[in-house]
Amino acid sequence: MSFGCILILLYLPGVLLNPVGCSYDATNVLYTCNARYWSLPLLFSDFTIQPQRILLVDIAGELPASAPNGPTFSGFGSTNTALFDGRFSPSLQIMCFVNSDLIIFMDTFADFDWLDEVIITDCNILSLPVQVFSHIGDVNSFTIEGGSIINMVANSFQGLNVKKITTAPTPKGSFTIRNSQITSGQLAPGALFNINNATTIILENNHITTIGSDTFQGVPHLYNLTLSYNDITSIPESIFTNLHALEHVTIWGVQWDCTCDKLWFIPYASDNNITVNGDIVCYTPAGYYSFHIGEVCITALDVVNFATVLLILILTIFGFGIIVHLHCKEKNEEERIEKVRGIRNVMADKIAGILRNKINKIEEFVQDNIDIYREKNKIREETKENQPKTETPTSPRNLNEVDENEYSSDDENPCESDDSRDDDDLDETEYQSSKRDLYTSHEDICH
């Protein structure tokens, strides 16, 4: 029951005691007035609670300043700012019905000098007449978001003083046009000359194609500038001249013309303590990119050319290296094969020599034995005839004993010899040196 009572109490002012079409959200200290249901003017005295934050929705057409259809507001000169809730900035938001046209006049806002925030959302703004916001005077933030701006003149914002209001819950000093198509492709020349106390200017996604070099020259306190997602390809040189307070420039999503002279602001920013946030994506010239290295601007073509030359050089050196390497390897292989071949030859020579020695010795042995045999027989025959002789003939040479020394030293055959060299000549010194060679190369060849 008590819950229902609270609901009714909260709801009552919105339903019963406020202007038709207006409702109050106490939590956000916000009056919402719907243009479909209201009947103008909205009388200050009809509001149960003094309006501090006003949201006008479903606007389609004009917010009249005078009879017969208006004015839009009446009696708001009685607003007592001392009664405002300090947690919220006094504000007016004008929200159109799906990009409907908006027609406003300077006197529409005649009694609204107490506003700190002005927001126009999703409106097709047919015109921003001369000094249209001048009654509003000082504001902490001014924003146009969504929709479009069909017509703007140099003095559209004259009398609007965007400045950082230090007593505001969030001191901003910001002038913002965001996601709103500026159909002419540029701000009216001099349009921001009157926004000269702003510290933040955001011109984001407005289809701006041209920014004059003097656009911000009337904004000496500009500290934070955003120009993201516009159709510009460069920003003019000297655009930041005299902006001594400028510290943050944000430019995302711009298709830069990346010739070196168009990227002047990169070294300028670093020289002037300006932080540039954003991606520099080059659109023209095709395949062109510029790098600033200190004071030097190097284009992508320079880099590509340099990289190409470097690549060719590296490839050349590499290729040459491979050839040299292969050549050396080949040469080494040849030398190795030659060495092995030589050693085999020597071994073959050696074996041939050994065999020849053996054969010689066998021949010698056989000859010796034949001689001894003959001699024995002769002696035997003589003894038979005369007397037995005690004389012993020379013992036949033992084949194994004879060659033992020589043979054993030659026995360690480092590799199996399958060679078929038929050169039998073996010079003794050559043989000895080959043998040394053979031993030193033993490991090398067999493993």
Ligand SMILES: *[C@@H]1O[C@H](CO)[C@@H](O)[C@H](O)[C@H]1NC(C)=O
């Ligand atoms: C900017 O601030 C100065 C000093 O408060 C003031 O004199 C000047 O009128 C302001 N600019 C605008 C456009 O109101």
Ligand SMILES: *[C@@H]1O[C@H](CO)[C@@H](O)[C@H](O)[C@H]1NC(C)=O
């Ligand atoms: C600059 O403005 C942008 C947009 O409101 C904001 O996000 C950013 O924090 C601001 N930067 C500084 C340093 O105030």
Ligand SMILES: *[C@@H]1O[C@H](CO)[C@@H](O)[C@H](O)[C@H]1NC(C)=O
């Ligand atoms: C940039 O900042 C440095 C250190 O904060 C300062 O010494 C220098 O004077 C500044 N330069 C400019 C152009 O503001």
